[in-house]
Amino acid sequence: MSAETAKAAHTVEDFAGFLEDLATEGFVYSVIGGCAVAAYARMRGELVASVDLDIYVSQETLRDLLQWAPRRGARVVKRPRPRNIQVAFLAWDGKEINALTETRGLPEPGVVARGARDFVLSEHGGTVVPIADPFDILANKLAVRREKDLPHIDIMMRFVEEEVVTAFAEEDLPRERLAPAQRLLGIRKRRALPKTLAERLLPFARLPADFRFLVNHAPDLSFAQDVVSRAPVDAELCRELDAILASRRFDREA
């Protein structure tokens, strides 16, 4: 953080004016970092703040942004340098904005922007701010994993687990029911679901795909056996579940 910016705690709403200008100018970006975590935390009634705003943009957007920002009252404090971490620091209204073009755990900025969610800032005239998808935020935090990221990882895990359970409970199409859980497994690079999450999903299992998924990603043998015992009586499904169960090696997957 530069000396001229205050070490205060902020949320995305504190940057509403800047972000609204970005949208008006057509810049493609998404909010990541602490402010993004704070926005998702708010959805669950948790209060989190960040010392700065991180936006994730392409190299091309950053080049245009650095030319445009001084005309909108944002001072370019530091430009990205070759072979250094690719981030530019801006000072706007006494607050710090970091524009990153690379960060661990995230696909390229355009992909993140396409999957971002729209957050409507109701106290700022309905300004719409694209905030990176919660699974992307979690993947980023897990990959960076600094000391200060650990509480953010907990918050984002709680948020995405709620999405996993809600999809499993409420969606009708098998793919829609399982997609958030599959995504979480991909981010965590694990085959097995966390046990507490698996136990929350089991009561909502009703389709063959649900039972296959839960056996395939069961945290332990006893849970997998429980899933099999609760599956509907269907000879073909039973054979499939037995085959999946036989393929699991719980001692090696832990």
Added chain:
Amino acid sequence: MSEPKPMPAWWAEHERRSMDQRNANEAAFRAGETLPYPNPWDVWDPTKLPRDASPEAYQESYKAFRKRCQPKPRKRHIL
């Protein structure tokens, strides 16, 4: 760096057959005849246009396509 894998034996035969079909289609199109090897997707695609369609027709076709295949709306949250 490892050597690129050699193409399987059937590859050349498939490519020759595809090119023959493409050339036969092109010749039939120029002669104003029915294509001997029509693309089945062209029959099933209700937004398909002829090759000489105008830019306006392409625009209308795109609108029809967008109506049928709308992008999934972004998730929205209120703060």
